[in-house]
Amino acid sequence: MRPEKLYLLDMIEAADAIVEFVAGLDEDDFYSDSLRQSAVLQKLIVIGEAATRLPQEFRDRHPQLEWGQIVAFRNVLVHAYFSIKLPIVWETINHDVPALRRQVAQILEQEYE
Numbered sequence: 001m002r003p004e005k006l007y008l009l010d011m012i013e014a015a016d017a018i019v020e021f022v023a024g025l026d027e028d029d030f031y032s033d034s035l036r037q038s039a040v041l042q043k044l045i046v047i048g049e050a051a052t053r054l055p056q057e058f059r060d061r062h063p064q065l066e067w068g069q070i071v072a073f074r075n076v077l078v079h080a081y082f083s084i085k086l087p088i089v090w091e092t093i094n095h096d097v098p099a100l101r102r103q104v105a106q107i108l109e110q111e112y113e
Contacts, residue, residue, distance in 0.1 A: 004058050005112050007050040008104050014043040014050070015101035018093055027090050037086070040093060041077055047100070048074020065103050 021039045022030060030036060051070040059067040077084065
């Protein structure tokens with residue numbers, strides 16, 4: 001099994017990539033750019049997959065993150081891709097991803113200085 005720290009770093013890197021992918025875009029720009037949509041969705045899947053791979057005991061120690069919602073969102077992206085709503089993705093990009101990145105960075109600081 002991979003160390004937990006590496007999964008957390010995967011989440012940070014994916015969040016940073018998402019920010020880079022949408023830098024300078026407004027919502028309409030994002031909706032009309034299928035290449036950036038695909039790139040963002042892939043990184044959201046990485047975040048969800050990394051969360052899935054963390055042991056339950058680890059997730060229980062860090063209830064400040066909504067692990068279940070992260071994993072559920074990943075499952076929608078992978079298994080119900082046909083029902084993805086871009087406004088929800090845009091909201092996730094702009095509100096949830098930055099918050100998630102901050103929280104994961106705090107966990108890394110606390111546990112792995």
